Amino acid sequence: MSVNQKSNWELLKNGMFGENTIFRMAISLCPSIAVTNGLQNGVALGIAVMFVQTMVNVTVSLIRSFIHPKIRIPIFMLIIAGYVTIIDMLMSTYARPIYKEIGLYIQIIVAFASIFARAEVFASKNKLVPSFFDGLGMGIGFLLAMVVISFFRELLGKGELWGISLVSGNPLLIMILPAGGFMAVGLLMGFFNWVDMKFFGGKGASGV
Amino acid sequence: MDFGNLFELVVAASLINNFVFTRFLGLCIFFGVSKKMETAVGMSITFTMVMVVSAALSWVVLTQIMQENSLYEGSPDLTFLKIIIFIGIVAAFVQSADTIMKKVSPTLYYKLGVYLALITTNCIILAVPLINAGENYGFFESIAFGLGSGLGFALALVIMASIREKLEVADVPAPFKGLPISFIIAGLIALAFTGFSGLITL
Numbered sequence: 001m002s003v004n005q006k007s008n009w010e011l012l013k014n015g016m017f018g019e020n021t022i023f024r025m026a027i028s029l030c031p032s033i034a035v036t037n038g039l040q041n042g043v044a045l046g047i048a049v050m051f052v053q054t055m056v057n058v059t060v061s062l063i064r065s066f067i068h069p070k071i072r073i074p075i076f077m078l079i080i081a082g083y084v085t086i087i088d089m090l091m092s093t094y095a096r097p098i099y100k101e102i103g104l105y106i107q108i109i110v111a112f113a114s115i116f117a118r119a120e121v122f123a124s125k126n127k128l129v130p131s132f133f134d135g136l137g138m139g140i141g142f143l144l145a146m147v148v149i150s151f152f153r154e155l156l157g158k159g160e161l162w163g164i165s166l167v168s169g170n171p172l173l174i175m176i177l178p179a180g181g182f183m184a185v186g187l188l189m190g191f192f193n194w195v196d197m198k199f200f201g202g203k204g205a206s207g208v
Numbered sequence: 209m210d211f212g213n214l215f216e217l218v219v220a221a222s223l224i225n226n227f228v229f230t231r232f233l234g235l236c237i238f239f240g241v242s243k244k245m246e247t248a249v250g251m252s253i254t255f256t257m258v259m260v261v262s263a264a265l266s267w268v269v270l271t272q273i274m275q276e277n278s279l280y281e282g283s284p285d286l287t288f289l290k291i292i293i294f295i296g297i298v299a300a301f302v303q304s305a306d307t308i309m310k311k312v313s314p315t316l317y318y319k320l321g322v323y324l325a326l327i328t329t330n331c332i333i334l335a336v337p338l339i340n341a342g343e344n345y346g347f348f349e350s351i352a353f354g355l356g357s358g359l360g361f362a363l364a365l366v367i368m369a370s371i372r373e374k375l376e377v378a379d380v381p382a383p384f385k386g387l388p389i390s391f392i393i394a395g396l397i398a399l400a401f402t403g404f405s406g407l408i409t410l
Binding site: 027028029030031033034073074077078081082084085088089104107108110111112113174177178179180181182183185186187189190191193194197 | 229230231232233234235236239288289291292295296299330331333334335338339342381382383384387388389390391392394395396398399401402
């Protein structure tokens with residue numbers, strides 16, 4: 001039944017680097033800019049996505065033989081929306097201050113292409129354990145990207161990390177403005193492409 | 209109904225709080241279809257229409273069915289299900305529009321059908337009903353907000369597409385080709401759009 005013979009570690013690594021949602025696949029970009037003006041927000045959304053991605057993969061993989069292929073899209077949507085509602089409620093209760101800032105983006109996780117894509121491409125064809133690791137790897141990859149982007153934006157834009165002030169003096173205000181978000185992602189994406197071309201002989205992932 | 213208010217809402221949603229440049233929603237589609245002017249225009253038209261209708265539909269469902277005591281005396285409060293229900297409404301509407309258009313107007317379907325299928329993966333389509341619900345907008349306000357955000361998205365797409373068409377012939381460093389440079393351009397446009405803030409104080 002299993003199409004994929006990769007080990008669990010390889011699956012994790014694939015999600016984290018090889019097919020990193022944001023830098024390599026260039027999907028689910030909206031939150032990568034919207035909530036990365038602070039490390040806390042970025043990590044919170046990253047964890048939420050990781051949870052939803054893993055649970056959706058597990059659920060889809062468990063019930064894959066019961067889903068008729070013709071109605072799989074609405075079914076996947078329902079599963080995703082269910083888990084997003086759970087994390088939405090959990091966060092609005094236990095992480096109130098962060099939720100006030102990024103609440104809308106938590107709800108928008110439903111429309112993330114990456115989660116749907118993994119359910120469709122991987123979990124609906126593979127057994128429970130590989131699906132779990134694939135989801136976890138994708139989730140960690142997303143979290144990593146969020147951490148990298150928000151690290152630079154918070155450090156340069158506010159001179160602080162995790163709300164703790166590190167650098168005194170005038171910060172680069174543009175980095176926490178919307179414009180800075182686009183530029184940070186663009187520059188980082190270019191940098192990773194450069195590393196890939198220079199050291200690994202890849203062609204760079206220009207995505208779309 | 210105060211038309212001044214509605215107009216303000218449209219301007220605010222399209223220029224000041226432009227979804228792409230200040231709220232960062234719909235970026236996948238924004239970068240995906242802004243390569244050619246023709247596709248950008250097709251997407252803009254389809255998107256604005258779907259946006260208005262789905263804003264209206266979800267307002268009706270929210271206030272007439274989901275809220276407490278709205279359907280009949282003592283009907284339960286279902287607003288906690290709004291994520292699931294809104295995505296369902298949008299998906300069902302897009303699917304039916306697709307089917308109807310194919311039957312009624314094949315030429316229009318041939319031109320715009322492709323974009324219709326893409327729209328369900330656009331986060332703005334879900335964000336607008338959610339914001340409408342959060343702000344407690346009335347019926348016409350919801351429609352105005354939907355129209356404004358649709359127009360704002362269309363504006364962003366057209367600007368971006370016209371720049372990217374020129375970019376095809378530009379000499380960009382290899383690692384920045386394609387998406388990275390588009391991001392940086394989007395950053396510059398976003399910087400220009402910050403100039404609109406303060407145009408209207410709501």
